[in-house]
Amino acid sequence: MKRTLTAFSVLLVGASAASAADVIAPADVPYGEYGEVAVSLSGQPGDMEKGKVLMNRGAGNCIACHQVTALEDLPFHGDIGPSLDGVADRWEEADLRGLVANAKNYFPDTMMPGFYKYTGFIRVGDAYTGKAGIDPAEPLLTAQDIEDVVAFLMTLKDG
Amino acid sequence: MTTTKAFKLVSGIALTAALGMSPALAGPGPDEDQLVINEDIEIVTEAAAPAHMEYVDTIYSGWRFREDDTQVMQMDDFDNPAMIYVDKAIDAWNTVEGAEEKSCASCHGDPESLRGLRAELPKWNADKGEVYTAEMYVNDCRTERMGAEAWGWNGQDMRNMTALISSVSRGLPVNVAIDGPAQETWEKGKEIYYTRFGQLELSCANCHEDNYGNMIRADHLSQGQINGFPTYRLKDANIVSMHNRFRGCIRDTRAETFSVGSPEFVALELYVASRGNGLSVEGPSVRN
Numbered sequence: 001m002k003r004t005l006t007a008f009s010v011l012l013v014g015a016s017a018a019s020a021a022d023v024i025a026p027a028d029v030p031y032g033e034y035g036e037v038a039v040s041l042s043g044q045p046g047d048m049e050k051g052k053v054l055m056n057r058g059a060g061n062c063i064a065c066h067q068v069t070a071l072e073d074l075p076f077h078g079d080i081g082p083s084l085d086g087v088a089d090r091w092e093e094a095d096l097r098g099l100v101a102n103a104k105n106y107f108p109d110t111m112m113p114g115f116y117k118y119t120g121f122i123r124v125g126d127a128y129t130g131k132a133g134i135d136p137a138e139p140l141l142t143a144q145d146i147e148d149v150v151a152f153l154m155t156l157k158d159g
Numbered sequence: 160m161t162t163t164k165a166f167k168l169v170s171g172i173a174l175t176a177a178l179g180m181s182p183a184l185a186g187p188g189p190d191e192d193q194l195v196i197n198e199d200i201e202i203v204t205e206a207a208a209p210a211h212m213e214y215v216d217t218i219y220s221g222w223r224f225r226e227d228d229t230q231v232m233q234m235d236d237f238d239n240p241a242m243i244y245v246d247k248a249i250d251a252w253n254t255v256e257g258a259e260e261k262s263c264a265s266c267h268g269d270p271e272s273l274r275g276l277r278a279e280l281p282k283w284n285a286d287k288g289e290v291y292t293a294e295m296y297v298n299d300c301r302t303e304r305m306g307a308e309a310w311g312w313n314g315q316d317m318r319n320m321t322a323l324i325s326s327v328s329r330g331l332p333v334n335v336a337i338d339g340p341a342q343e344t345w346e347k348g349k350e351i352y353y354t355r356f357g358q359l360e361l362s363c364a365n366c367h368e369d370n371y372g373n374m375i376r377a378d379h380l381s382q383g384q385i386n387g388f389p390t391y392r393l394k395d396a397n398i399v400s401m402h403n404r405f406r407g408c409i410r411d412t413r414a415e416t417f418s419v420g421s422p423e424f425v426a427l428e429l430y431v432a433s434r435g436n437g438l439s440v441e442g443p444s445v446r447n
Contacts, residue, residue: 061376063376064375064376065375075377076374076376076377077374078373078374078375078376079373079374080370080373080374080375111361111365111369111370113358113359113360113361114360117358121356121357121358121360121414122354122355122356122357122360122414123356123357123414123415124357124358124413124414124415125357125358125410125412125413125414125415125416126415127413128410128411128413129410130406130409130410130414130415130416131415132415133358133413133415137358140358
């Protein structure tokens with residue numbers, strides 16, 4: 001379902017769609033010293049409206065753990081992680097991309113899943129079936145999904 | 160980069176201080192309600208953590224994390240939807256079955272004869288040389304003593320019988336042995352408890368030790384105790400076994416789960432049960 005949706009949205013953007021060649025594969029992400037990622041993972045800018053949807057749904061579901069005032073029309077924000085209000089004041093874009101791709105580079109023991117992490121899991125499953133999956137796994141979010149989420153996070157400024 | 164990071168930490172501390180809460184327990188936490196069943200059986204839902212627990216001071220029953228309307232259903236057996244399954248188990252208890260033409264009652268008398276057992280389970284079975292759960296004892300009696308067929312671990316008959324076995328011990332303190340011959344199994348269960356499984360890389364401890372009291376999406380996280388099992392889950396409209404709950408929690412981390420009745424889940428059951436030493440046996444309980 002997820003995959004067809006993504007394919008569909010790529011069709012919609014038509015000419016501006018990222019060609020596969022520009023997409024950085026999960027194994028090739030140029031993480032910096034702290035875990036930051038300076039370049040777009042898809043080779044394209046993010047779409048904050050799509051990012052907003054991912055904050056709430058699908059494999060994103062960020063508000064399961066984070067409170068976000070800009071999304072307060074959506075029910076049930078968790079409080080496992082910090083509120084993301086003003087997150088763009090605290091972090092630069094490259095950091096936000098790195099945090100979403102693999103927050104464990106910044107916080108080794110964090111509960112936050114690595115959304116562009118693809119290997120090194122213990123008993124990885126086939127999505128939510130409880131059955132065995134394959135390693136390397138399909139990352140939780142696509143390169144473009146991450147750009148979209150980062151574009152949304154960049155709108156979260158206090159000032 | 161370094162400046163933003165320092166800024167983040169400072170603002171995090173400022174936020175915590177401003178709201179006056181400890182970061183470990185930012186959510187609503189357990190409530191203050193007290194559980195007495197049928198105006199008679201007092202249930203200990205909060206106790207000092209057993210000595211073997213390194214990171215938790217106080218243990219709480221999952222009941223303390225549920226909404227009032229769910230809590231109240233467990234306070235009277237007429238309102239507790241799990242009790243019809245206990246009644247069915249009483250019928251089964253008295254029913255002759257198998258080649259030996261015996262019922263449970265033929266040998267055990269009243270179900271109350273098993274009072275106290277639930278509080279000690281799972282426990283070392285010296286004859287069999289392994290840690291035994293309620294399901295394993297029941298099936299041994301069925302196959303070896305009655306000449307009847309084993310029940311499925313997660314089958315309705317078995318869940319009903321475990322509800323009956325639990326109900327006759329309600330109010331007694333959980334007191335599971337973790338030393339002696341059971342220790343090896345207990346260690347194995349502990350290791351599973353702290354392993355971060357699946358693509359989401361989450362351990363039982365991430366949710367039920369580090370974040371009990373907090374909200375994960377719409378769910379108010381408890382300590383994941385099993386003193387209330389089997390639990391009647393409103394969303395399933397039936398009673399669920401411990402291992403089924405374990406399986407669901409592991410599946411939700413996008414992991415390959417262990418099977419119901421597997422040695423891994425028996426070990427996990429022993430470990431998780433021991434984290435409840437001091438709470439009262441409460442099952443069959445009601446949860447959402």
